[in-house]
Amino acid sequence: MAFVWGPLIRNHSSMVRNRPSAANLFRVFGPSKPSRFVQSCSVSNEASTPSSKLRQLLRCDDFLLMPCCYDAMSAKLIERHGFKLSFMSGFGVSALHGLPDTGLLSYGEVVSQLRFITESVHIPIIADGDTGYGNPLSVKRTVKGFANAGAAGIMLEDQVNPKRCGHTRGKSVVSREEAELRIRAAVDAREEMGHDIVIMARTDALYSHSLEEAIVRMKLFRKHGADILFMEAPSSVEQMKVFCQQVEGPKMANMVEQGTTPILPPKELAAIGYKIAAYPLTLLSASMKAMEEALVALQSGDPQKVRPLLHDFSHVCDMVGFDHYYEEEKKYAI
Template identity: 60%
Template sequence: MASVTTRLKELLAAPGIRIMPGCHDAMSARLIEEAGFEMGFMSGFAVSGARLALPDTGLISYGELVEQGRNICGAVSIPMFGDGDTGFGNALNVKRTVWGYARAGFACIMIEDQLAPKRCGHTQGKAVVSREEAAMRIRAAVDARDAGADILIMARTDARAVLGLEEAIARCRLFRELGADITFLEAPESVEEMRHYCAEVEGPKMANMIEYGKTPVLPPDQLEAIGYKIAVYPLTLLNASIRAMREALSSLKQGRMPGNILEFEELKSAVGFPQYYEEEKRYRY
């Protein structure tokens, strides 16, 4: 069977835009695959929120993210993208991060140019490193890939919010020259900005569709027409799960059974009891 990285390359080479929901744990990743999506994204925002109940402000560590990623990739067979933040240090840290994500099972890692500690791209207080340091991170990531790490490199810039759109575009062009497989210009603030980026930067590009964020949320066919190859929805499942849990807790507090609850057999199926029972039969003596 082809590696997940090879399968991801094939998906990116095929016609059409790819829709990529975000996950925060193994269960949400499995639901993405179960729903028929071809790829998924481990969001740092979502993992920080779900695992630590803390904001995406650089508080979660490399070790925590790669451990969560190992569980996520182990639960699915589809290619998964992993949020690698800033690479967690200098060039050697970046290389270690890339190798660690590859060993965890990711098909692609995202490395960004924010100043550590980083923060969610749609929140306030962002700062970016110099263009030279940003290039160093991507060069190190590409070197790790070229040395044998079976993983693609997605280079992200947050320069739009700090230094303007043209600098962000220039960085994306540089990242492609350095060998990045995919570019991601975070948080353009209009359709016109999205078009300009896609017209000026070649290669696969990702659009970040955060509900009520800074970037217009557009339907996939419009994103494809603009020039994007991937539409990521990093927080939709975390968002929906928080709302569902709050509603369930409110019902319990009022002495009512929550609505929209799975039958117990369906819940058992979702977490894998039927497959476990089949395996158990095989080794019964």
């Protein structure tokens, strides 16, 4: 068992993709850090669409580490550090708008943010589709909209609308029948548009009902065509093991620091039976902490306390795309 967490590429030019988007001018692909785990699963150049890249990763034997992004810059950092995929976190996108993850953002706001992210990176992005923003017809529109915005996959859940963060109080789920309809509608939307977008089905029934009900729902979602299964917020390793033993197909573990679920090393998650580990708050929390430390340093009035907290200006310019822009500028003699 290997862990996918190695550098994808070591130069700009070999990552340029023939995709008609102005955002290609601003993609940044600099040297990455050395691989921390053995990288045995690579994405074929023939995997031309985001979804086909994601499906190729799901077929390989490697366990997938998936830091979550919330904007284009966090996605770029994830890619630059060699991760093979990312998840656009609904919690993170809500926080970016100064809001809690309680279903306050509209479909339009989320799909707009998704487009910024997918146009900035080449790695496949799974996007948080929450409850699908309404009835089964709304779910179909959401799936099609996310696919057209470049998502490799979409996660849909069985909470009532408006939903809540899976690791906070006050959650409730729709009936089993309504939950099934959401997944059926998502699969129908995929087939109607001739797309291969990956569908991740999530249940929060463990919180509001029981482990048994959550497993029943997971099996039904798999039967209806879900590609990845996600049981939110197990509170013990034993619950995680039972879920993985009884439900077939690729499964995702949600590693929320200080959340409900035990935080396990990747090797343990893989041994239990998970395929993917998502880290939805790691980068958001780290960035908030870094900004607060910088603000405290500024308040001290001593510039020497600020400098150690910062990247070099040249690195910042490189990350936002100036170097690549200058290369393109020379090409067209602007």
